[in-house]
Amino acid sequence: MAHTLKPLTVAIVGRPNVGKSTFFNRLVGRRLALVDDRPGVTRDRREGEAKLGDLALTIIDTAGLEEADADSLEGRMRAQTERAVADADVSVFLIDARAGVTPADRHFADLLRRSGKPVVLVANKCEGAAGEGGFYDAYSLGFGEPVPFSAEHGLGLADLVLALEEHASEDAVPGSARRDEESGPVRVAVVGRPNAGKSTLVNKLIGEDRMLTGPEAGITRDSISVDWQWKGRPVRLVDTAGLRRKARVQAKLEKLSVGDALRAIRAAEVVILVLDEKSPFDKQDLQIADLVTKEARALVIAVNKWDLTEDPKSRMNEMREMADRLLPQVRGMPLVPVSGLTGHGLGKLMEAVFTIREKWETRVPTSALNRWFGALMEHHPPPAVAGRRIKLRYVTQASNRPPTFVVFGTRTEALPESYRRYLLNGLRDAFDLVGVPVRLHLRKTENPFEKGS
Template identity: 80%
Template sequence: MAPPLRPLKVAIIGRPNVGKSTLFNRLVGRKIALVDDRPGVTRDRREGTAELGDLLITLIDTAGLEEADPGSLEGRMRAQTERAVDEADVSLFLIDARAGLTPTDRHFADMLRKTGKPVVLVANKCEGAAGDPGFYESFALGFGEPVAFSAEHGLGLADLHEALRAHLPDEQPEDEAAAPEDDGTVRIAVVGRPNAGKSTLVNRLIGEDRMLTGPEAGITRDAIAVDWEWKGRPVRLVDTAGLRRKARVQEKLEKLSVGDALRAIRAAEVVILVVDEQMPFEKQDLQIADLVTREGRALVIAVNKWDRCEEPDTRIRELREMADRLLPQVRGMPLVPVSALTGYGLPKLMQAVFKVRERWERRVPTSELNRWFAALIEHHPPPAVAGRRIKLRYVTQGASRPPTFITFGTRVDALPESYRRYLLNGLREAFDLVGVPVRLYLRKTENPYEKS
């Protein structure tokens, strides 16, 4: 049996609005990258895995190439794209066949030639006769015969397969093949309001400028996943777009970004909520935290920009009190002061992430659970309602991730909310479930003597 091939790493390159993200979505088979009619939607590099015939491909969607000052947002976007070209085995250079060659296309064709990396030229939007002139004109770029393609309609996939097959990497031994899907990877989403420092935090954690950052609010649009390791443990970090109040989210593009961030939260195990030390626990921070707990995800709060804090001891006590008062549903959740700029507090942040994940997936043996339950009920029995007693008989853990418990008894629908909170708080304290969402369901036991 032939040894498996390592995935071919392919960067999708081109000027703005030629269809790079549409091609990315077409090949990965899902609408992952944000797509809009306006140019410049994609800013960060986004990676995805695709299968094209017998080829396994790691795709990198990139920002549109533009001439710009290196310090500007566009210049920083271009630097990210150049880094993607360096990492890739081959670049797919897209042009818009309907628009024909532009001076920008020619300029960046020269840039790609200078890298010495293989290039496959793709003439996109070739559906119908309107793209024919641009297709033939693109021969002038000197990359050989272009692949006539339509990312929108999926035309030209067989030709693209043949063009990429010529650039397969060397074979690798079987024992170096990719690990199976269930490799214990910890999935972490980094969320927060715009300009809280999420992308800077991710960059500092992984030790490279992987995410586009800057003073401008709202730079990140896509939810970008990065595979990383912390002390030998595999981690998938997802940087997300800043989440503003719903009333302020008007544009279609921002709605797409918000949807992307919400999907990242639902796919995560632990969510790091980044708040600004100078403006912590604004209304939107609290709404994001509430969303995370309603989705049943473990929550860690990173108080960023701690390098600006003048009285750290006093301030951390204030923030702890605020967090427990404003987020009683996850009272005691990890709250870690950090500086994404300097790296302060990041080891403690990751320790908190792994500790809270342990609690989030904890399972309590049924015998231990019911010994605790009997003692709790004896110490403080459920109150009588309308002169009739409520009997709680036993409890079991129905699930973990998050910890979910089911209590069985009679007349449980009449149990006061205050007693339900008493049970929840007892579960948290007795089994070290502090700071994670805990769910408690009440179920009525069947009475064999009750008339049907």
């Protein structure tokens, strides 16, 4: 019997001018809400239908929650918003990550808690480094892990869907109240310089000549997505255009291809960087690898054209040394010799993809993290700087995909970079996170579990 999609009703709430209407437009896919830089543009409740993945939604855009007299226009707007929260299955509480958590945000967090309805906290405007501080401050609102989002650029939709599915009924998601992340395909982008053999490699993996190939560089201009299975596990492979140096990106068409490749990297979970065995780790290869790690995607390096290698063992030792020296931020990443022409090493390549993805999704148990941190502080506490002690009180894992940790303490801004690297390397070694990007943030705040400290 077919499931009827009973929409999940979602109210978008937050103080004025945090981007609620832009967020609403992004979800419904149309510019139904008026957007302006002035606060308070939205006055009435506005509804729209949205379909995100398997999830059917009724979205309610509301006026900014403002403290105001009940008889004033602002007061009536607030009453409309409170009714929307009461009518909704779940509220999306939007904050501006660039502005950080404000007293108004804290006031309305209390109001939402009193409503008794589920709340998904979304930190909007998270694109770029400017939103990082506000994103981590959002934990202090008490709604758990915030969803990093950019309504302007459409980043974070997948994480938002997973958060909303936690509150969906069986009618809203066909067959299940929650969708297991493993049920979706593993998203893999194949990137590299022009003529490194990416399309030949993808064709050999899927067992058909799906991609146009040839000796000419730059044949692939669009990112081509292929749904495929490896040992019964679904994979979405994306073959991308070759990424050239910026100075060589002249033609408008190629500029578009590069942009498409960058979007493929951002949408991927694992990125396979294809190198040419005869000229590996040139400047452009390293720039691409750096881009992948900055986007915090799991990286697998495929050394292609291995069938032409004369001394495989010594060459692999040389490649391993080069990889770890030139890419220390993902030291120990999988390095797999392959041949897109003969199929050599493709099984090991896909094994590496699934292994590194599992590490990239690691969630460290809180008890194990606390034991590790306590032992570290006891045996090697932070050094004193300018005669004053730095005290690191507590560590938490803020998120996975990639593993992201936050250390709370006093005078964290004075912590030497060498000690920060020590913490990062300790996390990698203790919890088998070698080879994946690991993020570590330092926050100057009290331990949230120590009341009144």
